Amino acid sequence: MRTDAAPATGRRRAPSVPPPIKRLLPRALLAVCCTLAATGVVGGFARPAEAATAITLNGASAGRTFDGVGAVSGGGGNSRLLIDYPEPQRGQVLDYLFKPGYGAALQVLKVEIGGDTNSTSGAEPSHAHFRGDLDCNRGYEWWIMEEAKRRNPAIKLMGLPWGAPGWIGNGTFLSSDLTGYLLSWLGCARQHNLSIDYLVPAQNERQWNAATTIAVRNALNANGYGNVRIEVAEDWTYSPADQFAGNQALRDAVDAIGVHYSCGYLSDQKTCNSSGTAINSGKALWSSENGSQDYNGGAKPLARGINRVYLDAKMTGYLNWDLVASTTPNNLWSTVGLVLANQPWSGYYSVGKDVWAIAHTTQFTAPGWKYLDSSSGYLGGNRNNGSYVTMKSPNNTDYSTVIETVDATAAQTLDLNVTGGLSTGPVHVWASNLNSNNPADLLVRQADITPSGGRYSLTVQPGHQYTVTTTTGGGKGSATSPGQGSLALPYSDDFEGYTAGREARYLMDMQGAFEAAACGAGRSGTCVRQTSTQAPITWKTLSDPYAELGNTAWTNYTVQSDVMLERAGYVELLGRVGGQELMNPGALNAYHLRVSDGGAWSILRTNTSAQTTTLRGGTTTALGTGRWHTVALALSGSTLTATVDGAVLGTVSDATFGAGLAGIGTSQGQTAQFDNLRITAGTGGGTSLALRNVNAGRCLDVPNNSQASGTQLALWDCNGGANQQWTLTNGRQLQVYGGKCLDAGGSGSRAVITDCTGAAGQQWNLNADNTVTNVQSGLCLDATGAGTANGTAVIVWTCNSGDNQKWTRS
Incomplete structure (x- = not known):
């Protein structure tokens, strides 16, 4: 999930060349010397360049249309905590992600169409929990898309479901219900003044078929969404292209083919793959999910992959999973994203090296530019030396060349010759030392170079990324984060003041949908209600609904909440919630206090091996339905205590888990309510x-x-x-x-x-x-x-x- 970075190296001033020596130096060598002095990357001639590589930048070259570099907000919960950040830090993180000339300057944003089910890092709420339901303000993806558009009106938006509520096709994803469900989501986007550019009528990495794709295309055309393009299949195959020859309707329906991890999963992205059928299909070909790597450790793979998906596989779009690491730190992918933003209580965030690896492309190009095939390749014909791609603007004059030397072992001199109508004026040079952990060494503006007769030279250092461009407007954001801080105890939330359908502060759905709603059973005000009424169409293994919040360092505390069951079933309070198994959200390290409507109670221990152990249990007065009760689970050292309405049900000793978050949960389909959540510090333990x-x-x-x-x-x-x-x-x-x-x-x-x-x-x-x-x-x-x-x-x-x-x- 991450690659190791070498320690930062000190920067030294390049020695100047005395005037008499300058007069004696050959012109090409003088260009090398002066470039080194301007960049300040290495001192003098300590690392001599290899033999020069000649590159012709030919504006008349053929090439495909560039569709953009972007990221994915989805796979459940990875962006969840960002909306809870205070200003100005929340806006600063958004600027680093979307603002042109500031940070990642993303050109494409793919979001999850929530399905009330855990889809990697948690669950995102559906806009339609049950048949006939519709709420266009649930969740945070609408807000993220609005903020992205506000900063960059040209950004392309894309929607993709991972799972869906169980009413879709009565549990069958590829059904006629799916078409209406996607249309209603597009209608919600219109309510938010958002125009969706691409829609995926498939279940992410799980299933698609030609019939559903064609049906959705026809429905889009018939309902005023003819401008929305279709991309499939969002898996690891090129199967749509394989079916085009025998299915003209499918060929007509599809605009782009999206493939995941075309350079390998959790890989260095040194070599990327495609299929000849896909390349020759006449459709845009995207590497539509990549990464899954640490916000700093993914920088080198990104630098390689963004170039090499085109060089190796003729892919014109590249999307990183995921957008922002804004999830609880007990999550398996807690540092995966472009920016780490998992402390809304302190406002702390950290801009990853990954941001600047992406910025080398996004700040100096735009969707609609053209790749120049004859001006792109591997340095010296050797992929270990690094790669370069060149794109030209629709004005046929401006161009940008993005160069990476991640695997090179020595400096290299590039002799560039500009022709074919491209500008022969001054070029701007931006450089990043990807071997450095010092932010000051990333996306640094170097001295401009003025070509002579359309020719100029550039010396590139190993482990670096460069952009040479005739465009202006590139830049590096200057906002800084406050220091880190812990979410302290006591913590409480009475859930008042939330708009119906919104998620409570810091509360992360891991399965199901916990959202603000009017309290029932005669109680006034606002409560949190689990609103998924039936088992969803899953992406991971099905588990009971639960949500979590807090601090992984919490050790001894009592979690308490008022609860009300709306139907037969049970409610749970969770304590010391820790790690979760890769594909089973129910397999997590945690203690649970479970109490049913009939009065049965138990203290349970679950673990990441999907084992559930009953530590203590019994029967108390029935909770019934439609009645409020107060339930509490106390954790003090190895002592666990269960309480209902102030009466101790029982205690048990277990020292398996020492620290973790708190949570609330229900049985499957149980629309229970919670109010007055309280987490108070205890004593003892560790x-x-x-x-x-x-x-x-x-x-x-x-x-x-x-x-x-x-x-x-x-x-x-x-x-x-x-x-x-x-x-x-x-x-x-x-x-x-x-x-x-x-x-x-x-x-x-x-x-x-x-x-x-x-x-x-x-x-x-x-x-x-x-x-x-x-x-x-x-x-x-x-x-x-x-x-x-x-x-x-x-x-x-x-x-x-x-x-x-x-x-x-x-």
């Missing part, structure tokens, strides 16, 4: 903390959010993720995810996570000198070789007072 290496300034991290026993720990940029939150228990264990412990053997052994057993090798002392020592061996937690880079392995080693063995706690 303390949750992040361990930051003093030498590197990076945190103790479980790579890729892995929960597999034996995973070796490493250093990584501190991001507040659940894989960086460690709970120091009363038994001196350092727990992560609530169920895994930091474990070590002898000197030089890897520091890993394993199932907690209480063994001495899993016990640690956090010392006053900031060292962390293993109780069994007495050895120190150590960053290998005093390394500072992301990905540096963590081991135990003989204590030596080095800063690489010191860890601050926060």
Whole structure:
């Protein structure tokens, strides 16, 4: 999900060339020298350039039409917390995503058509929960599209469903109901003054067929949406193109073919693939979902992929999944996106290197430009040297060439010759050192170059990305984030003041749809109601509806809520909610207090292996339906206590999970209501903390959010993720995810996570000198070789007072 970045290198002033030497230098070498001096990337001739590569920029070249570079807000919940940010930080994040000449300057935005079901990182609400229902203001995607359009009126908008409410086709996605459902969504877009450019009549990565695609095309034409184009199939195949030969109606219905991860899933995106049938189909071909990588670690793959999808596969559109990492940090994809924005309570955000990798293309081109095939390729004919693509503006004069040298090992000189009607005037040069973790080294304006007779030279350094352009208007946003902060206890929400249909602050749907509604059963005001009335058409494994909020560092607290069941079933309160299994939202580390309308109650423990254990249970006075009750789950150390209407139902001891979020839930189809949510701090148990290496300034991290026993720990940029939150228990264990412990053997052994057993090798002392020592061996937690880079392995080693063995706690 991420690639390791090398540590930042210092910048040195390039030495000037004395005038007598200048007069003696050959013209080509002088151009190289002066380019190096202007960029300041390396000093002098410390890394001599390889033999020059000649590139002709020919405006008369053939090439396909560029459709844009964008991102995906969807796959459930990854953008959820952004709308809860305060101003001005919320607007600043949006500027970095969408504002031209400021940040990513996205040209395409694909959003999820919510379906009340978990579609990767959570669930997004449907505009039609049941047959006959319609609310065009649910969720946050309308708001995101409006904000994107406000900043960039030219941005292209696209809608795609991952799942759908269960009433669609009575559980059959590809049905006649789907056509009307999509039309109603387009009608909602019109209410928001949004024009949708592309619609996908398919279930993301799951199913599509020709008949449904044709039916939707005909319905669009008949209902005033003839300008809305159709893209299919949003999977890993090129199957639409394969069916065109025998189905003219399908060929006529489809405008673009979208393929996922054409350069490989979680890959370096060095090589991309397509099919000859698709390339020759006469339709636009898009790499319509890529990435799934860390907001910093994805920069190098992006730099390669945006160029190489066209060079290798003639794909003219490129979309990154996902838009923004604005989800709870216990999520498996918590740092995936372009900007990290998961702390609305503090306003903290972090602009990723991925933003600037995209900006090298988006700030200097626009959909409708033309690729120049003869002016695009691999440097020196060798893909390890890097790649370049050139596009020209519709005015046939302006052009931009985007160059990446991610895998190069030495500097290279490019001799460029401009011809075919392209401008031979000055060019502007922008550069990013993708090996650097210093934001000041990304998208840096270099000295302009003035061609002589249409010719000029440029020296490019390894591990870099460049844009050479005749356009103006590029730029780099200057807004800065406040510091990080924790969501503190006590926390409460009476749910008053929310508009009906909106989600409560910080509350993230993981399955179902929890939204503001008028309270029932005689109670005035606003409550939160679970409004999904039947099992949805899923994208992941079906689970009961639940929603979560809070801080992964919360350890000892009581979660309490007033509840009212509208029909037979049960309600739940969740505590110490941690990691979730990849494709099963019901397989999560958590404690649950479940109480039914008939009075049956239980304290449950679930885990990421989809195991449910009843820890304690019994029967109390029936809650019934249409009556309000107060339910509470207290977690204090290993003691769990269940309470209804002030009466203790029972307690149980279990130390499996030490920290995590709180949540609310219901049985499937149960339209229960919740009010007066209260989360109050308790005592006992452990303390949750992040361990930051003093030498590197990076945190103790479980790579890729892995929960597999034996995973070796490493250093990584501190991001507040659940894989960086460690709970120091009363038994001196350092727990992560609530169920895994930091474990070590002898000197030089890897520091890993394993199932907690209480063994001495899993016990640690956090010392006053900031060292962390293993109780069994007495050895120190150590960053290998005093390394500072992301990905540096963590081991135990003989204590030596080095800063690489010191860890601050926060």
